[in-house]
Amino acid sequence: MDPKSILICGGGTAGWMAANMFQHRWPKTHITLIESDNVGIIGVGEGSTPYLKHFFAQLGIKDSDWMPQCNATYKVGISFPNWSTRKGHEQYFHPFFSELDIEPGEPFFHNAKLQRSGVEANAHPDHYFVTAQMARDCSAPISNKYPDLNIDYGYHFDSGLLGEYLKKRAIGLGLTHIVADIENVNVDDNLYINSVQSNAGSHTAEVYVDCTGFRSLLMQQALAEPFISYEDNLFNDSAIAIATDLNLDEPITPQTRSSALTCGWAWQIPLTNRYGNGYVYSSKYISDDDAEQELRAHLGIEDKPEIKARRLKMKIGRIEHHWKGNCLAVGLSQGFIEPLEATALMLVQYTIDNFIEHYVHIEHNSPNKQRNHLAAQESFNSNVNKMMEGIRDYIVTHYVTNTRDDSAYWADCRNALKSKRLERLLKVWDDNGDFESVLNELDDGLVYLRPSWYVLLMGVGRFTTKLEQVAPAAKPVLDYKNSRGYCEQLVADVFPQHNQYLQSIYGDKWPDKMSLI
Structure with missing residues (x-):
């Protein structure tokens, strides 16, 4: 049974993603979004x-529909310069993987x-994966020669413009849009929301979405759901953002660079x-002014005060119950894991998809509806928390495996290992144990x-420095040049240049050669 009505409180990318996903799944549901x-x-x-x-793809939106509206480009992975000081491992690239990596990738493992x-x-x-070569060649991850190739890729985009695009689409499909300030949330004794009061009136719904x-x-605030901080092993609580010119x-x-x-x-x-540039840092180790100065030096714009910076504060952690009573929290209202792996919108999408799947399986006409509802919530909340904890562990791994010695920050990060699961994983790796078996055993939480x-652990060079004398016949080493050559040839033959492909889908919306901020 579809919900009769949904009230989304708050816009932004999370709110408008939620609106579009609910409209797609429940086209007969009356959906309202209220934002200030x-x-x-x-x-x-x-x-x-x-x-x-x-x-x-789920919404039937083509890249050519939305990307030109949002100044978007393709993303095939993330490079990580300067996380390691180990010779030959000062930088590595974390690729997005596909079936094309099977042949060149096996020698890597x-x-x-x-x-x-x-x-x-x-x-x-960096030698073994196709998208690593795409990043080096500045190629697009889509082939006109072989359009059926299924390559995983992400995007870079102006998030404000993406929100506007999704907003126009949702309103065009019949969403009720209200611009007002929320003044009060009325909650009953069972922690269910009865209504949301704004300066435009009182708003009621079957499902309330906190964005x-x-x-x-x-x-x-209204339902008093406690916040669980991750500050004991993810120290960053601040960010500074600066935009700079790009020459077409x-x-x-x-690729995203995370230096x-x-x-x-x-x-x-x-x-x-x-x-788009920025510095994600801990205010306990560096002041905002010094962080901005360091970022400007990193960008080479120390002498350009006319290029303005935005300063932001982040609240790192999560809540325990993302669906509580008749309220669903989506986006920053449910928690945030720092943006190192760009997982924020993935969590928004995962939360909404999971909510829909659990909601539709409640037997709403059954005398056991309340019990079914609670069981669905328990399963849903467990899934979302598992996702957030798994992402946190992977991001923490970046910090605990660093080898920098230029600040107390990096030394303290190496001692921020709080997860028993991650501790076990790294110990087996360091002891040269059966890493594959432990990955399989812990798979449900990873x-x-x-x-x-x-890629992460080999990328930063986390392996023994003691080289044994082993007979080549007993443990043959495979030549990385074969995989590297395979990737170079494949990308050159199959994938177009990034700028060229973007121009083909942008058409007359392609910008001037030089864009000035």
């Missing part, structure tokens, strides 16, 4: 995982196992009209799959 024009949006979440590709055991083998991940950001007006005469790289700095890391995201763990 007095509350700004964060607006700097400009990268995605490949999960967003499935969002647009083979050599990685040898190198972990002390055999001298080149297992740097009010870090304020979490419905879930954390130069190739646009289809380690003294007390955090700096992102660089290429759009078609600018670079969001990131086998290739991602190998």
Whole structure:
């Protein structure tokens, strides 16, 4: 049974994604979104995982429909410069994987196992994966020659413009849009919301969706859902964002750069009209002014005060109950894991998809409806928490495996291992144990799959430095040049240049050669 009515409180990318997904799944449900024009949006979440590709496919939205409206580019992975000081491992690329990686990728896992055991083998991940070559060549992940190739890719985009695009689409499909300030949320003794009061009147619904950001007006404030902080192992609580010029005469790289700095890391995201840049850091280790100065130096714009910076605060952690009573929390209102792996919109999408699947399986006409409802909520909340904990563990791994010694921040990050699951995983890796078996055993709690763990750990050079004398016949080392050559040839033959492909889908919306901020 579809809900008769849904009230989404708050807009932004999360609110408008929710609106579009609910409209698609429940076209007969009356959906209302209320948002304030007095509350700004964060607006700097400009990268995605490949999960967003499935969002647009689900809604029947083509890349050529939305990308030109949002200055969007393609993303095939993330590079991580300066997280490691180990020679030859000062930088690595975390690719998005596909079936094209099976042939060149298997030698990587083979050599990685040898190198972990002390055999001298080149297992740097940059040599073995197709999208790593795409990033080097600035190629697009879509082939006109072979349109049926299923390549996982993400996007870079202007999040404010994406919200506007989804907003227009939802309103065009019949959503009721109200611009007003929420003044009160009326809750009964059973912690169900009866109504939401705004300066435009009283609003009621069968399902209430909290997309009010870090304020979490419905879930954390009105329903008093406690917040579980991750500050004990994810230290970053602040960010500074700066936009800089991009020259379209130069190739646009289809990757996010996440460069380690003294007390955090700096992102660089290429759009078609600018670079989005920023510094994610801990205010306990560096002041806001010093962080901005360091970011400006990193970007080479110390002498350009006219280029303005935005300062942001982040609340890292999650709630326990993302669906409580008749309220669903989506986006920042349910929690936030720092943006190192660009997982924010993936969590929005996962939360909504999971809610829909659980809601439709409640037997609403059954005398056991209440029991079914509680069981669905318990299963849903468990799924979302498992997703958030798995993402957190993978992101924490970036920090605990760093080898920088230029600040107390990085030394403290190495000691921030709080997860028993992650502790076990790393111990087996370090002891050259059966890593595959432990990955399989812990699979239910790991969001990131086998290739991602190998790429991260081999990328930063986390393996023994003791090289044993092993007979080549007993443990043959595979030549990385074969895989590298395979990837180079494949990308050159099959995939177009990124700028060229973007121009083909942008048409007359392609911007001027130089975009000035």
